[in-house]
Amino acid sequence: MSIQQNAPLHVRLAEEFMRRISDGTWPPGSQLPSEAVLCKEFGTSRGPIRQALASLRAEGAVTGGRGRPPMVRPAVPSQSFSTFNSFTEWAVGIGKTPGQRTLEVALRDARPEVSEALDLEAGEKVVELLRVRYLDGVPAMIERTCFILEVGRLLFDFDTDSGSIFAFLKGQGVDLYSARHTIDAVAANEEDAELLEQAEGIPLLRERRVTRSASGMAIEYSEDCYLPELTNFTIDNTAERRAALVRVHTEEPKGTHD
């Protein structure tokens, strides 16, 4: 989506430079024009040019400099918050047809680990959903999602078999702003195995997340279990910058979910 015309010049320059990189005008390995040349082309001073280049550098799109123009780096994979947090948006983005079969939408007392994850008092109610998610009609993932009551109640007026809960909640003005994701592995229990049409006990790739608003309020806790032959998680890291993905040691043993 093109940024509005009255955005600051350095923002519009950064966008134009990213466009030239992504459409191949400036291919990976090539050197950018000098700052002087860019100043002439855009009729501006070095300040906005340098600020635009700085943002490309911060994103890892270009590197080098000091005595010679920066070079374009191979694209670093990344995913937006909504693509990463919404199965539907992700599936559409990879050219698959997302599907869902809702097994349950329930108002119930939160399980202890859900209370803890959502910063709730023991026994507070949550809205809990259980859905199977499909890619092109093939079972790919089991989704167990809990919402705080204030948000979950909105789902009682929503057909959870119709598509993206993430998109629906955004449309309802729910401020889904940040999330912490934890990835590990569990054995498929009897229920999950049946839903995924697989043998009991096979390994599943589990992604648990707590989603919060901009003010830090916990809104959603989800445990998504994927068939690992259909889905994985991938990241690139370099010596130049710290990776946001962290390998974590867990003290308490965890088993399969019940």
Place this chain on the structure above:
Amino acid sequence: MSIQQNAPLHVRLAEEFMRRISDGTWPPGSQLPSEAVLCKEFGTSRGPIRQALASLRAEGAVTGGRGRPPMVRPAVPSQSFSTFNSFTEWAVGIGKTPGQRTLEVALRDARPEVSEALDLEAGEKVVELLRVRYLDGVPAMIERTCFILEVGRLLFDFDTDSGSIFAFLKGQGVDLYSARHTIDAVAANEEDAELLEQAEGIPLLRERRVTRSASGMAIEYSEDCYLPELTNFTIDNTAERRAALVRVHTEEPKGTHD
């Protein structure tokens, strides 16, 4: 590690600001002093102050502005390339004693998926290691690592039971610069189960990676299988910026390694 004294002023300022954030002088939620105040304190102009603040903003350490000073954000977890890629460095960092038991160091023809990962011709030789890794004496991970011959040959003069291969290779001038990591789940085969002192078939959290030099040459391919109750991977993402961790759809089914 403190940066050298003759680093540019804006770099030293950024380091000082990060130090104040991490030692609690500027706690999360607090507002930074204004730019004018910082200019007075450090006897400089707005330029270096603003550039230092821009780097904190890019790292997600502070946010906001425009009419009011930025606020300190809660620390975003991250790990350096070496901490993420070296089990030894990671273990030490979390206060555990890392250990290793080498089962095998072998010069052999690369298996097809290793050739492919390391950009080698079919049948080229690699140096392959199999080690069990321990945290405080407890088996935590099975490490199957392959190096291209040029690098792997260095290991024949190295006691792989003595500690970090990553650190040894760095010390030998091997340019380990970037890596692509893929995380999924596999069932423990008979060998892995025995080495980890667990039941066959239990789920293992698998991290595969290809490590390359700055010039893009593949150097290392590794398959590390973790006991998921001891280790997971965690990332925070926000609506503000794209996450480097990508959920990926895999077309071909993958089983346990043999």
Place this chain on the structure above:
DNA sequence: TCGGTTAACTTGTATGTACAAGTGCCGATC
């Protein structure tokens, strides 16, 4: 023809200035 040196290019760093746009506080008025 090759190597070294120099000059002209590049980017990086820093200063200063000016003004736009946002925020907060204080005083006046209702």
Place this chain on the structure above:
DNA sequence: GATCGGCACTTGTACATACAAGTTAACCGA
């Protein structure tokens, strides 16, 4: 006591200038 407006603060944007430090190319001499 609450609200509104104005003013003084803030940061953001952009310009200009100057010089440091790195790189590259060209020229000259051996």
